Amino acid sequence: MSESQNDFETAPDHFSEELKSHHGIFHGLKFYFADDVNKDFYKSVVVKLGGAVLEEAPKDVKPDHYIVSHVNTFDLPTVDPLFLSNSAEQNTLLNIGPFILPPVNGGPQYEVDVGESDSRIDRRITHANGGHDDVDSAADVRQSLAHHDVASAAVAAAAAVSLTHPESSHARQEVKQIGRQKNATYGGHQKIEDPSQRDTTLEQETSLIQHDNNPGNSNSGFAAVGEAPKAVLTSSSNLPPHNKSSFTEEEDEFILDVVRKNPTRRTTHTLFDEISHYVPNHTGNSIRHRYRVYLSKRLNYVYKVDENGKLMRDEKGEFIKTDILPQGLKRKFTADEDYQLAVNIKKQFYKDIYQVDPDTGESLIRDDDEPSTVAKRKMVMDPTFIPGKEPGFDEYSVCDRRGPLSREFFKTYGEKHPSHTENAWRDRFRKFLLNYGIDEYISYYETERANNRIPEPMKNMTNRVKRPGPAPGNYNNAKKVKFMSPTAHQPSSASANHYTIPQDDLLDEETLSFITGLKRDLSRMESQQSQSPDVPFEYTQELAESIRNNFTMEETQFDNINPDEIPFPPQIATTDLFMPEFFHFATTREFLNKVHEIVNRTYHTSQAEKLVEDLRDECGIRKAFSTSILTALSGDLMVLPRYFLCAFRYSANPPMNVPGIWTKEDDEMLKNGSDDDMKLLIKKHGTGRIDMRKRFHQNDLV
DNA sequence: AGGCACACCCACACACCAT
DNA sequence: AATGGTGTGTGGGTGTGCC
Numbered sequence: 001m002s003e004s005q006n007d008f009e010t011a012p013d014h015f016s017e018e019l020k021s022h023h024g025i026f027h028g029l030k031f032y033f034a035d036d037v038n039k040d041f042y043k044s045v046v047v048k049l050g051g052a053v054l055e056e057a058p059k060d061v062k063p064d065h066y067i068v069s070h071v072n073t074f075d076l077p078t079v080d081p082l083f084l085s086n087s088a089e090q091n092t093l094l095n096i097g098p099f100i101l102p103p104v105n106g107g108p109q110y111e112v113d114v115g116e117s118d119s120r121i122d123r124r125i126t127h128a129n130g131g132h133d134d135v136d137s138a139a140d141v142r143q144s145l146a147h148h149d150v151a152s153a154a155v156a157a158a159a160a161v162s163l164t165h166p167e168s169s170h171a172r173q174e175v176k177q178i179g180r181q182k183n184a185t186y187g188g189h190q191k192i193e194d195p196s197q198r199d200t201t202l203e204q205e206t207s208l209i210q211h212d213n214n215p216g217n218s219n220s221g222f223a224a225v226g227e228a229p230k231a232v233l234t235s236s237s238n239l240p241p242h243n244k245s246s247f248t249e250e251e252d253e254f255i256l257d258v259v260r261k262n263p264t265r266r267t268t269h270t271l272f273d274e275i276s277h278y279v280p281n282h283t284g285n286s287i288r289h290r291y292r293v294y295l296s297k298r299l300n301y302v303y304k305v306d307e308n309g310k311l312m313r314d315e316k317g318e319f320i321k322t323d324i325l326p327q328g329l330k331r332k333f334t335a336d337e338d339y340q341l342a343v344n345i346k347k348q349f350y351k352d353i354y355q356v357d358p359d360t361g362e363s364l365i366r367d368d369d370e371p372s373t374v375a376k377r378k379m380v381m382d383p384t385f386i387p388g389k390e391p392g393f394d395e396y397s398v399c400d401r402r403g404p405l406s407r408e409f410f411k412t413y414g415e416k417h418p419s420h421t422e423n424a425w426r427d428r429f430r431k432f433l434l435n436y437g438i439d440e441y442i443s444y445y446e447t448e449r450a451n452n453r454i455p456e457p458m459k460n461m462t463n464r465v466k467r468p469g470p471a472p473g474n475y476n477n478a479k480k481v482k483f484m485s486p487t488a489h490q491p492s493s494a495s496a497n498h499y500t501i502p503q504d505d506l507l508d509e510e511t512l513s514f515i516t517g518l519k520r521d522l523s524r525m526e527s528q529q530s531q532s533p534d535v536p537f538e539y540t541q542e543l544a545e546s547i548r549n550n551f552t553m554e555e556t557q558f559d560n561i562n563p564d565e566i567p568f569p570p571q572i573a574t575t576d577l578f579m580p581e582f583f584h585f586a587t588t589r590e591f592l593n594k595v596h597e598i599v600n601r602t603y604h605t606s607q608a609e610k611l612v613e614d615l616r617d618e619c620g621i622r623k624a625f626s627t628s629i630l631t632a633l634s635g636d637l638m639v640l641p642r643y644f645l646c647a648f649r650y651s652a653n654p655p656m657n658v659p660g661i662w663t664k665e666d667d668e669m670l671k672n673g674s675d676d677d678m679k680l681l682i683k684k685h686g687t688g689r690i691d692m693r694k695r696f697h698q699n700d701l702v
Numbered sequence: 703a704g705g706c707a708c709a710c711c712c713a714c715a716c717a718c719c720a721t
Numbered sequence: 722a723a724t725g726g727t728g729t730g731t732g733g734g735t736g737t738g739c740c
Binding site for chain 1: 722723724725726727728729730731732733734738739740
Binding site: 244245246247282283284285286287288289290293294329330331332333420421422423424426427428431432459460461462464466470471472473474475476 | 711
């Protein structure tokens with residue numbers, strides 16, 4: 001690693017200073033221009049506005065060094081040229097975040113899964129009795145002011161890009177407010193504490209953040225490890241993988257940065273397993289241990305997330321630092337919760353059997369009850385019971401009474417007590433309360449309270465057979481994902497994991513900006529050549545037909561691949577390319593039928609975004625993926641099914657040697673290739689498609 | 703000889719499904 | 722429809738052995 005800490009520490013401040021002193025807006029930034037952009041134009045823009053041009057592609061991540069391209073093929077910080085043109089237009093350095101492109105080869109995405117259930121809806125829990133348990137389970141997450149000044153060096157590299165303004169008083173104000181609020185209403189969160197600083201004042205907290213020059217904004221806007229760090233960390237260590245290798249400062253900071261951006265997953269194993277894909281020479285097990293034992297002490301802050309675990313931004317679009325840790329993905333049951341559950345279930349049984357409200361003693365039977373209510377009642381009530389003769393709730397014993405407990409009960413209970421999900425409440429009842437005994441636990445709890453002791457939650461009631469295979473929570477990452485591999489990655493072991501499948505399209509911001517850019521470029525093309533209808537997405541039937549018809553190669557072979565011979569899900573269908581919905585298809589054919597249906601709909605030029613959304617919502621194709629495919633197809637929608645057929649069939653993304661599907665190499669040949677190269681291209685794609693592609697190149701759409 | 707890297711453990715929260 | 726069966730990864734660790 002060639003960067004010194006100084007580079008990182010001074011970069012943002014120095015940058016904003018320069019801004020103020022009327023230097024060009026790009027002062028201090030260096031750009032390398034990939035072949036897919038109009039180099040001359042953008043170079044002059046950058047130079048005019050104070051930036052520098054890199055003649056050689058950067059080898060690894062450096063602060064303020066960017067590749068300018070439409071596609072991130074280098075796995076280094078890559079910015080869409082729109083960032084330059086838009087900034088130049090407004091003569092303001094725009095927030096670079098939304099313009100940073102994700103790597104085309106993808107990588108695991110790091111946003112917390114929202115989950116199919118509302119498993120993490122706001123879980124404010126009102127500890128009526130101030131639960132004795134887990135109060136300070138964050139005790140090991142202590143903050144050390146002494147370490148604080150180090151806390152940003154390599155993070156800048158990990159975060160890859162930062163054009164934020166750490167001196168932003170807004171950001172500070174925000175943090176200050178949060179601190180106040182949380183101090184007032186403490187619940188469901190853990191505060192990061194320094195044992196030596198337990199009485200940290202607000203002023204101190206604020207200044208802590210103030211001095212932190214770790215950029216608040218980062219590579220991509222999704223709670224991500226991001227792409228850039230790959231490069232940082234690849235080059236940071238050259239030890240053979242079979243040796244134990246020590247953690248470098250970069251690796252440590254990278255891990256911390258990822259944890260800060262995924263605070264709800266800080267105790268999981270999968271987060272560290274995923275990190276291990278980016279950190280050579282270390283396994284998920286070891287990274288997790290490293291974090292738990294050494295790094296958690298200098299976490300200092302995390303980025304604020306919403307109730308779904310998604311990173312929040314302030315009004316400037318920057319991540320919000322906070323020293324309040326959000327809760328994790330699962331919550332322990334407290335004694336109070338167990339007791340309340342027991343009492344409420346007992347009440348339900350009482351209501352059922354006597355049809356009397358245990359609190360008021362009023363009858364639940366009404367004259368105008370619906371027939372269904374009457375029928376339901378007959379199922380649960382004691383037929384021999386004489387109204388008025390029922391025992392008081394206190395004397396009532398559940399004994400061996402067991403249900404039926406309507407599904408409704410746990411549904412409403414879960415809604416009323418969102419500290420756990422409906423499923424979790426039901427499971428707690430089944431596995432713990434029933435085994436312990438409802439009356440028994442109530443009695444235990446009340447006795448403890450009466451004697452001024454603190455009751456404990458139920459435990460050790462599960463006796464399920466040990467499952468075969470390795471114990472859960474072992475992330476011995478023996479076969480590590482090949483680093484920087486240009487080929488499609490293997491489905492990760494985590495793909496079956498419920499929590500790690502990102503539920504939402506995490507690349508929204510980047511993709512959106514890409515598509516917006518695409519749209520803008522398209523409309524520009526339209527206005528320039530309004531007579532010519534052959535812009536992408538208005539790749540008219542006629543043109544597309546003629547291209548396909550005058551084709552020299554036997555093209556039908558690619559469309560005639562039998563989808564029934566491709567097992568579903570296909571090998572290369574990984575969760576970073578596809579949403580969970582994709583995996584709900586039963587067969588490859590079913591998926592392709594849907595794709596066919598969508599591409600045969602009519603989309604107007606302005607509806608590129610709609611198309612991409614439809615592909616996501618109905619086929620489960622991630623926006624970033626379909627956008628990159630459409631680019632590879634020069635917008636010829638009709639080739640989309642072929643893309644999937646070939647990609648799935650040959651386990652290659654993009655599939656090679658398929659007419660109509662442009663690879664990086666093809667584009668390179670088209671631009672700089674020899675005559676022989678052109679012949680190859682003509683053979684592969686045909687002249688019509690080549691003309692189309694050239695137009696794409698001219699318009700910087702590739 | 704002990705500190706660090708890495709493996710491994712397991713109760714259980716939360717989930718989904720078949721019947 | 723209520724219930725039992727059971728998959729899965731979290732959360733909080735401990736065990737092991739290399740350097």
